[in-house]
Amino acid sequence: MSNLIKLENACVFITAVSVYFIFDFSLWIFLLLLLVPDITMIGYAFNKEIGSKIYNLGHTYVLPIIVTLFYLLSKEELLLQISLIWLAHISMDRTIGYGLKYALSFDKTTIQKV
Known part of the structure; x- marks a missing residue:
């Protein structure tokens, strides 16, 4: 299952990456x-629990997808650029x-547990 996720x-x-370069960014x-x-790894400076929460917040697909939706509403290309890189x-x-x-x-990740 891990290989399928990868x-x-x-x-x-x-x-x-393809969409990013199609837009000629x-x-x-x-x-x-x-x-x-x-940068979200900075949370680990406090402790493992805070670190994992902050890291996961920056590494979930939810936030860049929300940024993409804001791009669709505003047509501000910088938002699309940021979301695609993210x-x-x-x-x-x-x-x-x-x-x-x-x-x-x-080093304990969800992909390793699959």
């Missing part, structure tokens, strides 16, 4: 912002085996 997320990654901005969601980051992480975190420790 394959699914590889498809999300390819789709997000900047490669440099993509590369600059691709790892920004990892989706690419999340799917990239999940493709290589990093899932949402359990409060047990940083």
Whole structure:
């Protein structure tokens, strides 16, 4: 099952990156912002429970999808650019085996439990 989840997320990654470049957005901005969601690891400076909650908030598909919906309402391309980079980051992480975190420790992820 884990391999199917990784394959699914590889498809999300390819789709997000493809749409990003179909819109002719900047490669440099993509590369600059691709790892920004990892800032959510800062929560682990407090403790594992807070860390996992903050990390998971930044690594769930819900928020970038909401940003995409705001793009559809406003047609502000920056919102689409941010959401596609965010989706690419999340799917990239999940493709290589990093899932949402359990409060047990940083290395205990949902993909490992599948």
